[in-house]
Amino acid sequence: MKILSLFLVFATTLSSIDAQANNWYDRGNGGFILACTGKKSAVLDLHENATRQIGEVQFSSSTAVTAKVLDLISRLEAHDKGRATQYKAWALSFFNEVQWIREASFNQTPDLGMVIIPNDCRLEQVVFQRNPSILNKTRYMVDENLWNHMDTDNQAALIMHEIIYREFMNSVTKEIASERIRIFNLVLHTNILKNLTQPEYISLIQELHFTSYTSQNLKFTIGYESNDKGWLNLPMTFNNAGNVVEGTLAAEQTFIRKHLSYTCSATEIPSLGNAKLDDNGTLRLLNIQDGFDTKICGLPFATIQGDEGPITISGTQWSFDDNEQPNYISGILAQARHSFKYKGTTYEVQTSVLQKDSYSSTYYFDSAMNLIALDLGGSACRDTKTQNIIFSRAANPASALLLSLDAEGKLKSPLPACY
Structure with a gap:
Protein backbone atom coordinates (compact mmCIF):
# COMPACT_ATOMS: atom_id res chain seq x y z
CA MET A 1 0.00 0.00 0.00
CA LYS A 2 1.36 3.37 -0.97
CA ILE A 3 2.24 5.88 1.70
CA LEU A 4 0.03 8.90 1.42
CA SER A 5 0.86 12.44 2.44
CA LEU A 6 -1.61 15.14 3.42
CA PHE A 7 -1.30 18.30 1.42
CA LEU A 8 -3.23 21.17 2.99
CA VAL A 9 -3.40 24.49 1.18
CA PHE A 10 -5.22 27.59 2.42
CA ALA A 11 -6.08 30.55 0.25
CA THR A 12 -5.06 32.99 2.98
CA THR A 13 -3.99 33.07 6.59
CA LEU A 14 -6.76 32.55 9.15
CA SER A 15 -6.78 36.22 10.04
CA SER A 16 -7.60 37.30 6.49
CA ILE A 17 -9.83 34.50 5.21
CA ASP A 18 -13.09 36.43 5.48
CA ALA A 19 -11.68 39.55 3.82
CA GLN A 20 -10.41 37.52 0.87
CA ALA A 21 -13.24 35.03 0.59
CA ASN A 22 -15.07 36.61 -2.32
CA ASN A 23 -12.11 38.35 -3.94
CA TRP A 24 -12.33 36.01 -6.92
CA TYR A 25 -10.80 38.41 -9.41
CA ASP A 26 -7.47 38.68 -7.60
CA ARG A 27 -7.40 35.04 -6.52
CA GLY A 28 -9.03 33.26 -9.46
CA ASN A 29 -9.44 29.49 -9.33
CA GLY A 30 -7.54 26.55 -10.70
CA GLY A 31 -8.34 23.25 -12.38
CA PHE A 32 -5.85 20.52 -11.38
CA ILE A 33 -4.77 17.10 -12.53
CA LEU A 34 -2.80 14.52 -10.61
CA ALA A 35 0.27 13.28 -12.51
CA CYS A 36 1.65 10.00 -11.13
CA THR A 37 4.69 7.98 -12.16
CA GLY A 38 3.79 5.33 -14.74
CA LYS A 39 0.10 6.30 -14.79
CA LYS A 40 -2.21 8.35 -16.96
CA SER A 41 -2.93 11.82 -15.59
CA ALA A 42 -6.35 12.20 -13.96
CA VAL A 43 -8.43 15.18 -12.96
CA LEU A 44 -8.09 15.66 -9.20
CA ASP A 45 -11.87 15.50 -8.68
CA LEU A 46 -12.03 11.98 -10.13
CA HIS A 47 -8.89 10.77 -8.35
CA GLU A 48 -10.47 11.71 -5.01
CA ASN A 49 -13.18 9.09 -5.46
CA ALA A 50 -10.65 6.56 -4.16
CA THR A 51 -10.94 8.17 -0.72
CA ARG A 52 -14.41 9.74 -0.90
CA GLN A 53 -15.95 6.52 -2.30
CA ILE A 54 -19.09 8.23 -3.57
CA GLY A 55 -19.83 5.59 -6.20
CA GLU A 56 -18.66 4.10 -9.46
CA VAL A 57 -17.65 6.69 -12.06
CA GLN A 58 -19.83 6.46 -15.17
CA PHE A 59 -18.24 8.31 -18.08
CA SER A 60 -20.28 9.52 -21.04
CA SER A 61 -20.39 7.27 -24.08
CA SER A 62 -20.07 10.26 -26.42
CA THR A 63 -16.78 10.85 -28.19
CA ALA A 64 -16.50 14.65 -28.45
CA VAL A 65 -15.44 16.54 -25.33
CA THR A 66 -18.33 19.03 -25.31
CA ALA A 67 -20.86 16.24 -25.89
CA LYS A 68 -19.44 14.42 -22.88
CA VAL A 69 -19.88 17.53 -20.74
CA LEU A 70 -23.48 17.96 -21.92
CA ASP A 71 -24.19 14.33 -21.03
CA LEU A 72 -22.89 14.91 -17.50
CA ILE A 73 -25.03 18.04 -17.14
CA SER A 74 -28.12 16.20 -18.36
CA ARG A 75 -27.93 14.10 -15.17
CA LEU A 76 -29.02 17.25 -13.33
CA GLU A 77 -32.19 17.89 -15.30
CA ALA A 78 -34.61 15.74 -13.31
CA HIS A 79 -33.77 17.57 -10.07
CA ASP A 80 -32.48 20.95 -11.17
CA LYS A 81 -33.56 22.06 -14.64
CA GLY A 82 -32.62 25.71 -14.07
CA ARG A 83 -29.05 24.90 -13.07
CA ALA A 84 -28.73 22.38 -15.91
CA THR A 85 -29.82 25.01 -18.46
CA GLN A 86 -27.24 27.49 -17.17
CA TYR A 87 -24.47 24.89 -17.12
CA LYS A 88 -25.24 23.83 -20.70
CA ALA A 89 -24.88 27.41 -21.91
CA TRP A 90 -21.51 27.71 -20.18
CA ALA A 91 -20.38 24.36 -21.60
CA LEU A 92 -21.23 25.38 -25.16
CA SER A 93 -19.29 28.62 -24.78
CA PHE A 94 -16.24 27.12 -23.05
CA PHE A 95 -13.82 26.91 -25.98
CA ASN A 96 -14.82 30.38 -27.17
CA GLU A 97 -13.64 31.75 -23.81
CA VAL A 98 -10.22 30.05 -23.70
CA GLN A 99 -6.76 31.55 -24.05
CA TRP A 100 -4.25 28.77 -24.72
CA ILE A 101 -0.95 29.03 -22.83
CA ARG A 102 2.08 27.53 -24.57
CA GLU A 103 5.56 26.78 -23.20
CA ALA A 104 4.69 28.19 -19.81
CA SER A 105 3.11 27.07 -16.53
CA PHE A 106 0.90 28.62 -13.88
CA ASN A 107 1.88 29.79 -10.44
CA GLN A 108 -0.56 27.45 -8.72
CA THR A 109 -3.75 29.00 -7.39
CA PRO A 110 -4.14 28.41 -3.61
CA ASP A 111 -7.75 27.20 -3.56
CA LEU A 112 -7.42 23.46 -3.05
CA GLY A 113 -8.33 22.98 0.58
CA MET A 114 -7.47 19.52 1.86
CA VAL A 115 -6.01 17.15 -0.75
CA ILE A 116 -4.53 13.66 -0.34
CA ILE A 117 -1.60 13.13 -2.71
CA PRO A 118 0.29 9.82 -3.13
CA ASN A 119 4.04 10.20 -2.66
CA ASP A 120 4.86 9.37 -6.28
CA CYS A 121 2.38 11.95 -7.66
CA ARG A 122 2.30 15.70 -8.13
CA LEU A 123 -0.39 18.28 -8.77
CA GLU A 124 -0.32 20.20 -12.03
CA GLN A 125 -2.61 23.14 -12.81
CA VAL A 126 -4.21 22.97 -16.23
CA VAL A 127 -6.78 25.81 -16.03
CA PHE A 128 -6.88 29.24 -14.43
CA GLN A 129 -10.29 30.96 -14.36
CA ARG A 130 -11.42 34.43 -13.33
CA ASN A 131 -14.19 36.73 -14.49
CA PRO A 132 -13.27 38.68 -17.64
CA SER A 133 -12.45 42.36 -17.28
CA ILE A 134 -10.42 45.05 -18.99
CA LEU A 135 -7.31 43.31 -17.60
CA ASN A 136 -8.16 39.83 -18.90
CA LYS A 137 -10.42 39.44 -21.92
CA THR A 138 -10.88 35.67 -21.67
CA ARG A 139 -12.39 33.73 -18.79
CA TYR A 140 -10.18 30.63 -18.96
CA MET A 141 -6.42 30.27 -19.43
CA VAL A 142 -5.50 26.68 -20.31
CA ASP A 143 -2.07 25.01 -20.37
CA GLU A 144 -2.15 23.58 -23.88
CA ASN A 145 0.60 21.00 -23.30
CA LEU A 146 -1.07 19.48 -20.24
CA TRP A 147 -4.49 19.64 -21.91
CA ASN A 148 -3.29 17.70 -24.95
CA HIS A 149 -1.91 14.92 -22.73
CA MET A 150 -5.35 14.28 -21.17
CA ASP A 151 -7.93 11.90 -22.58
CA THR A 152 -11.37 13.25 -23.50
CA ASP A 153 -13.04 11.91 -20.33
CA ASN A 154 -10.65 13.89 -18.14
CA GLN A 155 -10.91 16.96 -20.39
CA ALA A 156 -14.68 16.81 -19.94
CA ALA A 157 -14.28 16.39 -16.17
CA LEU A 158 -12.03 19.45 -16.03
CA ILE A 159 -14.53 21.55 -18.00
CA MET A 160 -17.26 20.37 -15.64
CA HIS A 161 -15.13 21.46 -12.68
CA GLU A 162 -14.71 24.94 -14.17
CA ILE A 163 -18.43 25.30 -14.89
CA ILE A 164 -19.36 24.46 -11.30
CA TYR A 165 -16.67 26.80 -10.01
CA ARG A 166 -17.97 29.55 -12.30
CA GLU A 167 -21.27 29.46 -10.43
CA PHE A 168 -19.52 29.70 -7.06
CA MET A 169 -17.44 32.64 -8.26
CA ASN A 170 -20.58 34.62 -9.01
CA SER A 171 -22.78 33.83 -6.02
CA VAL A 172 -23.12 35.01 -2.43
CA THR A 173 -21.09 32.08 -1.10
CA LYS A 174 -17.88 32.73 0.84
CA GLU A 175 -16.28 29.43 -0.11
CA ILE A 176 -12.48 29.69 0.05
CA ALA A 177 -11.53 26.27 -1.34
CA SER A 178 -12.65 23.99 -4.15
CA GLU A 179 -13.36 20.84 -2.11
CA ARG A 180 -17.15 21.09 -2.42
CA ILE A 181 -16.88 21.91 -6.13
CA ARG A 182 -14.81 18.76 -6.64
CA ILE A 183 -17.31 16.65 -4.71
CA PHE A 184 -20.25 17.90 -6.82
CA ASN A 185 -18.29 17.12 -9.99
CA LEU A 186 -17.80 13.61 -8.64
CA VAL A 187 -21.51 13.39 -7.77
CA LEU A 188 -22.35 14.08 -11.43
CA HIS A 189 -19.77 11.58 -12.66
CA THR A 190 -21.08 8.80 -10.41
CA ASN A 191 -24.69 9.70 -11.31
CA ILE A 192 -25.96 9.10 -7.78
CA LEU A 193 -28.59 11.81 -8.29
CA LYS A 194 -30.95 9.36 -10.00
CA ASN A 195 -31.58 7.69 -6.64
CA LEU A 196 -32.34 10.89 -4.70
CA THR A 197 -35.69 12.46 -3.92
CA GLN A 198 -36.08 16.19 -4.49
CA PRO A 199 -35.70 17.07 -0.77
CA GLU A 200 -32.62 14.81 -0.61
CA TYR A 201 -31.13 16.63 -3.59
CA ILE A 202 -31.72 20.03 -1.96
CA SER A 203 -30.09 18.78 1.25
CA LEU A 204 -27.11 17.59 -0.77
CA ILE A 205 -26.48 20.90 -2.53
CA GLN A 206 -27.04 22.78 0.72
CA GLU A 207 -24.32 20.66 2.33
CA LEU A 208 -22.07 21.52 -0.61
CA HIS A 209 -22.82 25.23 -0.01
CA PHE A 210 -24.75 25.99 -3.16
CA THR A 211 -26.67 29.16 -2.42
CA SER A 212 -29.60 29.04 -4.83
CA TYR A 213 -32.18 26.90 -6.59
CA THR A 214 -34.46 27.98 -9.46
CA SER A 215 -38.11 26.96 -9.68
CA GLN A 216 -41.13 28.50 -11.41
CA ASN A 217 -38.78 31.06 -13.05
CA LEU A 218 -37.80 32.38 -9.62
CA LYS A 219 -34.42 32.08 -7.95
CA PHE A 220 -34.60 30.94 -4.32
CA THR A 221 -31.87 31.23 -1.69
CA ILE A 222 -31.26 27.85 -0.05
CA GLY A 223 -28.30 28.83 2.14
CA TYR A 224 -25.69 31.48 2.83
CA GLU A 225 -22.67 32.24 5.01
CA SER A 226 -23.62 34.32 8.03
CA ASN A 227 -20.95 36.57 9.48
CA ASP A 228 -21.70 35.43 13.03
CA LYS A 229 -23.43 32.04 12.71
CA GLY A 230 -21.53 30.34 9.90
CA TRP A 231 -23.36 28.52 7.12
CA LEU A 232 -27.17 28.68 7.39
CA ASN A 233 -29.61 26.53 5.41
CA LEU A 234 -32.96 28.07 4.46
CA PRO A 235 -36.04 25.81 4.22
CA MET A 236 -38.06 25.17 1.09
CA THR A 237 -41.43 23.48 0.60
CA PHE A 238 -42.23 21.43 -2.51
CA ASN A 239 -45.50 20.16 -3.91
CA ASN A 240 -46.01 16.65 -5.31
CA ALA A 241 -44.84 17.80 -8.75
CA GLY A 242 -41.47 18.86 -7.32
CA ASN A 243 -42.08 22.61 -7.65
CA VAL A 244 -41.35 25.09 -4.88
CA VAL A 245 -44.49 26.40 -3.16
CA GLU A 246 -42.71 28.30 -0.39
CA GLY A 247 -39.17 29.56 0.00
CA THR A 248 -36.86 32.55 0.30
CA LEU A 249 -36.30 34.53 -2.89
CA ALA A 250 -32.70 35.42 -3.74
CA ALA A 251 -31.84 39.11 -3.81
CA GLU A 252 -29.50 38.78 -6.80
CA GLN A 253 -31.83 38.03 -9.72
CA THR A 254 -34.13 39.53 -12.32
CA PHE A 255 -37.73 38.51 -12.86
CA ILE A 256 -40.53 40.03 -14.89
CA ARG A 257 -43.87 38.43 -14.16
CA LYS A 258 -47.41 39.43 -15.20
CA HIS A 259 -47.64 42.49 -12.95
CA LEU A 260 -44.43 42.35 -10.92
CA SER A 261 -40.85 43.30 -11.83
CA TYR A 262 -37.59 43.17 -9.95
CA THR A 263 -33.88 43.33 -10.74
CA CYS A 264 -30.74 43.37 -8.62
CA SER A 265 -27.19 42.39 -9.60
CA ALA A 266 -25.57 42.81 -6.17
CA THR A 267 -24.15 39.61 -4.68
CA GLU A 268 -23.62 40.92 -1.14
CA ILE A 269 -27.28 40.51 -0.12
CA PRO A 270 -28.32 36.84 0.27
CA SER A 271 -32.11 37.10 0.20
CA LEU A 272 -35.03 39.29 -0.84
CA GLY A 273 -37.89 37.80 1.16
CA ASN A 274 -40.35 34.95 1.63
CA ALA A 275 -42.58 33.89 -1.27
CA LYS A 276 -45.56 31.53 -1.45
CA LEU A 277 -46.90 30.04 -4.69
CA ASP A 278 -49.84 27.80 -5.45
CA ASP A 279 -49.59 24.44 -7.21
CA ASN A 280 -50.02 26.17 -10.58
CA GLY A 281 -46.88 28.25 -10.01
CA THR A 282 -48.84 31.45 -9.39
CA LEU A 283 -47.25 33.81 -6.91
CA ARG A 284 -49.70 34.42 -4.06
CA LEU A 285 -47.71 36.13 -1.27
CA LEU A 286 -44.42 38.02 -1.10
CA ASN A 287 -42.98 39.49 2.09
CA ILE A 288 -39.68 41.36 1.85
CA GLN A 289 -37.32 40.56 4.71
CA ASP A 290 -36.93 43.08 7.52
CA GLY A 291 -33.98 45.40 7.03
CA PHE A 292 -33.65 44.73 3.28
CA ASP A 293 -31.12 47.28 2.02
CA THR A 294 -32.99 49.29 -0.62
CA LYS A 295 -29.88 51.41 -1.23
CA ILE A 296 -28.17 48.38 -2.77
CA CYS A 297 -31.20 46.69 -4.34
CA GLY A 298 -34.54 48.31 -5.11
Missing part, protein backbone atom coordinates in the same frame (compact mmCIF):
# COMPACT_ATOMS: atom_id res chain seq x y z
CA LEU A 299 -37.86 46.77 -4.13
CA PRO A 300 -40.10 44.79 -6.50
CA PHE A 301 -42.62 47.03 -8.22
CA ALA A 302 -45.86 47.03 -10.18
CA THR A 303 -47.25 49.71 -12.49
CA ILE A 304 -50.77 50.99 -13.00
CA GLN A 305 -51.94 53.52 -15.56
CA GLY A 306 -52.21 57.07 -14.23
CA ASP A 307 -53.45 60.23 -15.93
CA GLU A 308 -49.89 61.34 -16.70
CA GLY A 309 -48.40 57.95 -17.51
CA PRO A 310 -47.54 54.77 -15.61
CA ILE A 311 -47.53 54.95 -11.82
CA THR A 312 -44.85 52.80 -10.18
CA ILE A 313 -45.84 51.18 -6.89
CA SER A 314 -43.27 49.42 -4.71
CA GLY A 315 -43.84 47.57 -1.49
CA THR A 316 -42.57 45.12 1.07
CA GLN A 317 -45.80 43.11 1.47
CA TRP A 318 -47.72 41.75 -1.52
CA SER A 319 -50.70 39.49 -2.10
CA PHE A 320 -51.89 38.26 -5.51
CA ASP A 321 -55.07 36.82 -6.97
CA ASP A 322 -55.49 33.68 -9.09
CA ASN A 323 -54.18 35.53 -12.16
CA GLU A 324 -51.12 36.83 -10.27
CA GLN A 325 -52.46 40.37 -10.24
CA PRO A 326 -51.69 42.28 -7.03
CA ASN A 327 -54.73 42.84 -4.85
CA TYR A 328 -52.70 44.32 -2.01
CA ILE A 329 -49.34 46.17 -1.81
CA SER A 330 -47.97 47.72 1.34
CA GLY A 331 -44.60 49.24 2.04
CA ILE A 332 -42.45 52.23 2.79
CA LEU A 333 -42.43 55.38 0.68
CA ALA A 334 -38.85 56.47 0.14
CA GLN A 335 -39.59 60.03 -0.98
CA ALA A 336 -40.14 62.93 1.40
CA ARG A 337 -42.61 64.27 -1.17
CA HIS A 338 -44.53 61.97 -3.43
CA SER A 339 -47.44 62.56 -5.78
CA PHE A 340 -49.35 60.96 -8.63
CA LYS A 341 -52.51 61.70 -10.60
CA TYR A 342 -55.07 58.93 -10.94
CA LYS A 343 -58.47 59.24 -12.67
CA GLY A 344 -58.67 62.99 -12.30
CA THR A 345 -57.39 63.29 -8.75
CA THR A 346 -53.87 64.18 -7.60
CA TYR A 347 -52.64 62.48 -4.43
CA GLU A 348 -49.76 64.05 -2.53
CA VAL A 349 -47.63 62.99 0.40
CA GLN A 350 -46.01 65.80 2.34
CA THR A 351 -43.57 65.58 5.19
CA SER A 352 -40.81 67.67 6.70
CA VAL A 353 -37.27 67.01 5.53
CA LEU A 354 -36.48 66.63 9.23
CA GLN A 355 -38.98 63.80 9.55
CA LYS A 356 -36.93 60.65 10.17
CA ASP A 357 -39.75 58.10 10.21
CA SER A 358 -40.73 56.80 6.77
CA TYR A 359 -44.25 56.71 5.42
CA SER A 360 -46.05 53.40 5.16
CA SER A 361 -48.28 53.14 2.09
CA THR A 362 -51.02 50.67 1.28
CA TYR A 363 -52.83 50.04 -2.02
CA TYR A 364 -55.76 47.74 -2.88
CA PHE A 365 -56.76 46.72 -6.42
CA ASP A 366 -59.66 44.98 -8.12
CA SER A 367 -59.29 42.18 -10.69
CA ALA A 368 -58.72 44.75 -13.47
CA MET A 369 -55.88 46.46 -11.56
CA ASN A 370 -58.05 49.48 -10.78
CA LEU A 371 -57.10 51.23 -7.57
CA ILE A 372 -59.98 50.70 -5.12
CA ALA A 373 -58.41 51.88 -1.85
CA LEU A 374 -55.24 53.55 -0.64
CA ASP A 375 -53.56 54.84 2.47
CA LEU A 376 -50.37 56.89 2.06
CA GLY A 377 -49.44 56.77 5.71
CA GLY A 378 -50.92 59.93 7.11
CA SER A 379 -54.04 61.95 7.77
CA ALA A 380 -55.79 62.88 4.51
CA CYS A 381 -57.48 66.16 3.62
CA ARG A 382 -58.55 67.94 0.44
CA ASP A 383 -56.92 71.17 -0.71
CA THR A 384 -59.87 73.45 -1.42
CA LYS A 385 -57.96 75.39 -4.10
CA THR A 386 -56.43 72.58 -6.13
CA GLN A 387 -58.81 69.78 -5.03
CA ASN A 388 -55.68 67.64 -4.50
CA ILE A 389 -55.78 65.09 -1.71
CA ILE A 390 -52.96 65.70 0.75
CA PHE A 391 -51.55 63.11 3.12
CA SER A 392 -49.67 64.58 6.09
CA ARG A 393 -47.57 62.46 8.40
CA ALA A 394 -49.74 61.33 11.31
CA ALA A 395 -48.39 61.82 14.80
CA ASN A 396 -50.25 58.68 15.73
CA PRO A 397 -50.14 55.95 13.02
CA ALA A 398 -53.57 54.75 14.16
CA SER A 399 -55.08 57.96 12.82
CA ALA A 400 -54.04 57.13 9.24
CA LEU A 401 -57.04 56.79 6.93
CA LEU A 402 -57.76 54.21 4.24
CA LEU A 403 -59.58 55.91 1.37
CA SER A 404 -62.01 53.85 -0.70
CA LEU A 405 -62.57 54.60 -4.41
CA ASP A 406 -65.33 53.65 -6.81
CA ALA A 407 -64.77 52.31 -10.36
CA GLU A 408 -64.41 55.87 -11.70
CA GLY A 409 -61.76 56.69 -9.12
CA LYS A 410 -64.00 58.95 -7.01
CA LEU A 411 -63.84 58.89 -3.23
CA LYS A 412 -66.70 57.02 -1.61
CA SER A 413 -66.61 59.25 1.49
CA PRO A 414 -66.04 63.01 1.80
CA LEU A 415 -62.77 64.41 3.17
CA PRO A 416 -62.23 67.40 5.47
CA ALA A 417 -60.65 70.50 4.00
CA CYS A 418 -56.95 71.10 4.59
CA TYR A 419 -56.01 73.93 6.94
